Amino acid sequence: MIRNRKIRFIEPGSRPRRPFNAWITRWPLLGPITLASILDRHGYDVAVYNENISGPLLENSQALADICSADVVGISIMTSTAMRGYELADAVRREAPGATIAIGGVHATFLPEEAAGHADIVVRGEGENVIEDIARGEITGGIINAEPPKNLDALPPINHFLMNDFEKLMARCRRRELYELPAMTSRGCPHGCTYCSVTRMFGRKVRRQSVGKVYSDLMHYASQGFRRFFFYDDNFTDDRAWTKDLLERISPLKFRFNAQARVDFHWADRSRRRRDEDLLRALRRGGGDVLYVGYETIDEETARQWRKGYRGDRRLEQRLAEDTRILHDSGFWIHGMFVLGPEHTARTADKIVDFAIRNSLESMQISILTPAPGTPLMDQMRPHLLFNDYPQDWDYYDGTHCVYNHGRLGIEQVQRTILEAHQRFYRWGLNHRRLRAMVEGTIPLRDKLSLLWNHLGIARRTLSEWREETRHFLELTRTKMTNSLTSECRESNHGFI
Ligand code: B12
Ligand code: SF4
Incomplete structure (x- = not known):
């Protein structure tokens, strides 16, 4: 029965000419693939289409036919891909009125009513606890507030091969071992930067997988030929004991990885006197070589305003330069x-x-x-x-x-x-x-x-491409400004213009 249920997920493509597209086409969101991996384990017929990898789906008749013959089509949207997600949802609805369309993701979580205009089901929050009910056809409509999974160890290893054209992406990377395979070991962030969706979406209390679970997932990926990883965790080094523990276990395996970290993570105390040399060493030995560092600002006042939580007495720029040097010296x-x-x-x-x-x-x-x-x-x-x-x-x-x-x-x-x-x-x-x-x-x-x-x-x-995009965007901006001035004039002229 379950085996007959066909579920297709879609990650809508980033707009053409968006400056960071080269990276977006390399790294998929983990939401759709994680949910697909859960359903795959339970025997559903499941696949993920990622437009950033496969190209525009509406121009791909084979992909479109496959999607439109699904029982459930799950679309994942963040703000910058929301419009594309709605276009795809509307197209599926036209072509396949019988399919249930579910929309989830960070944008749908915060604007569920907007998303509901294009879907039968909108899921707010993390989808793990509701995806099977949707796939089975037990939930067929409405805005659902999903309970986040408490135990991340219960998630299966991610099956990246459920993504259509994943092999095409591998071919672009020449060899599998050179691709930074996405992985994520935690959800949530203890900080609360005013511009960021993460704490509102995943919570302030960080949920983390056990070292044993991460180790066994990495070994599973290694058995598929992967040797490099990109840990999507928002703060990979926040829990020092956990990070050291994991890195010590994986260091004999000679993996390499990219991770996101604070620039000052290597200080063991808030007054910047004690360096956590063990953590730095563990990171290198464990294979860390590319760090994505959210400096955000080098300006004291802005750092305070954005609640960056930088500590220390000297000028911020000097401290950041020192932190950078320490990270560089560690390689x-x-x-x-x-x-x-x-x-x-x-x-x-x-x-x-x-x-x-x-x-x-x-x-x-x-x-x-x-x-x-x-x-x-x-x-x-x-x-x-x-x-x-x-x-x-x-x-x-x-x-x-x-x-x-x-x-x-x-x-x-x-x-x-x-x-x-x-x-x-x-x-x-x-x-x-x-x-x-x-x-x-x-x-x-x-x-x-x-x-x-x-x-x-x-x-x-x-x-x-960015120069071209800037030209296009500035034209659009001028039109918008003219329209908004005209309507202000209209109002002040009591509608006579
Ligand atoms: C990896 C990553 C990237 C990568 C790849 C992204 C990609 N393919 O789009 C890179 C570095 C390229 C990138 C770029 C950008 N990113 Co980014 N990125 C992330 C990061 C760190 C991890 C994403 C992830 O896999 N999360 C883990 C999975 C499990 O979560 P999820 O995908 O949201 O899925 C869960 C739920 O949303 C839900 N769900 C999702 N889809 C569906 C579908 C259905 C049917 C259901 C039921 C449920 C469901 O269930 C899932 C499982 O729990 C997040 C932060 C974060 N912690 O999530 C930011 C994040 C997604 N990025 C963000 C932003 C702003 C950007 C950029 C605009 C930034 C920039 N200036 O470059 C670009 C735009 C990218 C684009 N596509 O246009 C914001 C999005 C905010 C928003 N409201 O949209 C986030 C949340 C970070 C933040 N600080 O707020 N990003
Ligand atoms: S530290 Fe990063 S993930 Fe956490 S709230 Fe700030 S910007 Fe978001």
Whole structure:
């Protein structure tokens, strides 16, 4: 009976020309694949379509026929993919009126009524505890508040091969062992940054898998030929004892991994006197080599305002430089993530790039502070939003488009500033640290050259598409501004214009 139930999940594609598409096409969201893995284990006929990997589904008649013949179609949306998700849901509804459409994901969690306009079922929160009821046909409609799974050890290892065209993605990476296979060992974050959806979505109390469970999942992935991982955890190093324990267990296996961490995670005390050398060593020995570091800002006042929780007495910039040096001395490649807010100017972006170049960050990105539904920032910014024609304007809520009237710079200048900042940084292309990383380390030179070639190619393509996107976005902004001025005039002229 269950075996006859056919379930298809979809991760809608990122909009063309979105600057970070090269990475989005590499790393799928884990939500749909996790839910599919649960159903697969229970014997359902299940598959995941990821438009970032397979291309536009509405132009793929074979994929569309497969999706439309499913009993349940589950669509996962974040804010920047919400509109595309609705387009897909509407198309499935037209083609296959009998299929049950379920929408979930972080955007649907905070705007369930909007999503309900395109689906039979909207799931708020984590879907593990309700997905089987939906698949079995026991839940057929409504907005469901799902209880989060308490015991993450009960989840099966993720079956990435349930994703259609996963092999195509592997082929792009030349060899399976070079692909950073996504994994996630925890849910939730103890911090509460005003712009972030994570604590509101997954909670402040972090739920973590046991070291034994993570170890056995990694061994399972290794048996499929994977040797590199990307731990999607929002703060991989937060629980020191757990992190050391895991890394000690996996160090003999010689895996490599990327992870997200705070820049100051290596201090064992709040006054920055005692360094946690054991943790740094364990990270290296366990195979950590790329760290995604959310610096967000190098400016004291902004750090306070955004509740970054940086500690210490000296100037923030000096402390961040010291932290960066410590991470570099331990051999990590650092991708620095920064944010430009409404209180900032072009000078702020310049200072960030100076900081990134001076401290030899291997790569970096500056995002535009963007409000997401359900966050305190959204409440503060609502009156200033120019892009508020929903759902289509959600397309621009991706941190690379300024969706509000930026009081200090104006939207046009923000866009130019952000683009020029990246151009300036990436013009340096090969900094000495990257060159050194090329010659040192364990990856064969041939693979390094190909990785480097890929990275440079991605940077070049990304910047050229970004210039094009900026032109398009600025035209749209001008039209919106003219329309909003015209309607203000109309109101002040009592409708005579
Ligand atoms: C990995 C990651 C990325 C990767 C890959 C993303 C991709 N393919 O889109 C990269 C680095 C490229 C990236 C980019 C971006 N990201 Co990101 N990313 C993440 C991260 C760290 C993990 C995602 C994940 O796999 N989570 C774990 C799984 C289990 O959770 P989930 O996918 O949400 O699924 C659960 C539920 O949502 C639900 N569910 C989901 N789908 C469905 C479907 C059905 C039918 C049901 C029933 C339930 C259900 O059940 C699932 C299981 O519990 C999250 C933070 C986080 N902790 O989730 C941010 C996050 C998703 N990203 C975020 C943002 C803002 C971005 C960017 C806009 C940032 C930028 N400036 O570049 C871009 C845009 C990407 C895009 N697609 O357009 C925000 C999204 C906020 C929002 N409201 O949309 C998040 C939440 C982080 C944050 N700080 O708030 N990201
Ligand atoms: S930005 Fe990072 S540290 Fe802040 S709440 Fe979100 S996940 Fe936690």
